[in-house]
Amino acid sequence: MRLDAFFLQLIFARHQKMTIKEVKDKQARKAFLDVARKIYANDENWICPLDNDIEAVFDPAKNSFFQHGKCTRWILINDKGDVTGRVAAFINDKKAYTYEQPTGGMGFFECIENQAAANLLFDTAKNWLHQNGMKAMDGPINFGENDTFWGLLIEGFIPPSYGMNYHLPYYKALFENYGFVTQYEQITNCVDAHKPFPERFTKIAQWVAKKPGYDIKHLEAARIEKFAADFREIYNDAWKDFKNFAPISQEAILDSFRQMKPIMDENLIWFAYVNGEPASAVVVLPDANQIIRHLNGKLNLWGKIKFLYYRWKGVNRMRAVVMGTKQKYQNHGIESALFIKMKEYVLPLNRYNEMELSWVGDFNDKMLALHGAMGATFSKKHATLRYIFK
Incomplete structure (x- = not known):
């Protein structure tokens, strides 16, 4: 202006x-x-x-x-x-x-x-x-x-x-x-679901998946409280050294998981364990906005009918909501293995065209490097701003 x-x-x-x-x-x-x-x-x-x-x-x-x-x-x-x-x-x-x-x-x-x-x-x-x-x-x-x-x-x-x-x-x-x-600034990148991951990324993932003591599994909705507890343990360790970090509570995680439930696909949420210890996790959801764009915000009876119809038709985009790895397991390539396992599920479906990786702070060099290693490209940018009172 x-x-x-x-x-x-x-x-x-x-x-x-x-x-x-x-x-x-x-x-x-x-x-x-x-x-x-x-x-x-x-x-x-x-x-x-x-x-x-x-x-x-x-x-x-x-x-x-x-x-x-x-x-x-x-x-x-x-x-x-x-x-x-x-x-x-x-x-x-x-x-x-x-x-x-x-x-x-x-x-x-x-x-x-x-x-x-x-x-x-x-x-x-x-x-x-x-x-x-x-x-x-x-x-x-x-x-x-x-x-x-x-x-x-x-x-x-x-x-x-x-x-x-x-x-x-x-x-x-x-x-x-x-x-x-x-x-x-908050960076969001995208990955073409049909494009193979870079060769180095794939080799690391395959090597990690075969290591003794490493177990990679997807979420089981029937045991959601157990997986929520594992996620909390991973997340609070992974992010604890970032400035102004506040640990996430079990209640907050369950709030989020319950909100995800109507659109959740348990085969898109993956965990890695090392000798039984929760080590890394990535939460990916089908993009519900491709469904709710038809509802104008209303989830009344007619809105629910339309929601079910468009969910049945399916969506072609995923969103990686959050990921994290315990500090002692970072730089081990575990995240690569999680994404490779997910892709093994996604590709045969022939449903998804892209995965949005949102969002990563411009201060998070490790996660931005992971995006680069996956061959991701820029999608959008947000900013968190501050006003100090005078």
Whole structure:
């Protein structure tokens, strides 16, 4: 946005009455969900997230993060009574105090292309966080794990996979004009499912799979709690040395696994064990967005019928949601073996065309190197930004 246009917006906004309303009733909850449908109405790439998935974030009975945190949300209404934006703010007590300054989160931000409107939404989140002891806010992030609804899309404005944020190009300017600064970028790459892995990658995988004591198996849905415990052990060890890491709880993992259940294919979720010890894991899901793009966010009776129909028709894209390897087993090639085993299942299906590897922080050299070793190519980029209160 040009500087003169920016100031004209602010001057014009002074003559408009914009009202912030906290979401506390059914009508406001509906408006919170519907504003995104209005903003993206003419964008063919946007896929409406399921209303149920968004509402679950704000439901203490469904989101275990309420056990150690709190959140709230608002809608923005103009002088004509139209809802023109929304935002949420939240505090994760386990993570807020691991930064140089107490830092909360803001997310689920949607706004018309109007800097004054965006500023009012940002101010509302900031003021609530400040009143609750925070000195900064990160956004746009989720009141939950970072595998869903995390980051601002800044490159690759193509249809998103399930759980990945999509934004219009002007959003970046709204954040930066307010004073947000990028903390890290989140890289998403893609692998052609029909293209063979590079020769070196395949040789390492085959060598690892034959090593004595190494056992590679896929998840069994009937024993999901056992595999969830194994995943927690792997994940918390793999990521413990990353700055501001907060260990994941068993409850949070089970929340995620339960959410995955309607689309989960247990043959796409693989674990590696070394002498019986959980060592490495990769969680891949069929891309449910290829199903829910037909639902406009509604999972009512008709929506469920359509969901079942399009799930029966199948999807052609997978998303690698998360992967991790215990530190003592890193650089052993275990991840290669997991992906080779998965490919042995995927190829005969003749169903999937690509696998999205999302997302990896630009600070994670090891995981980005793994993407390179797999022959992955760039798909899209998000950013996690921070605003330090003045």
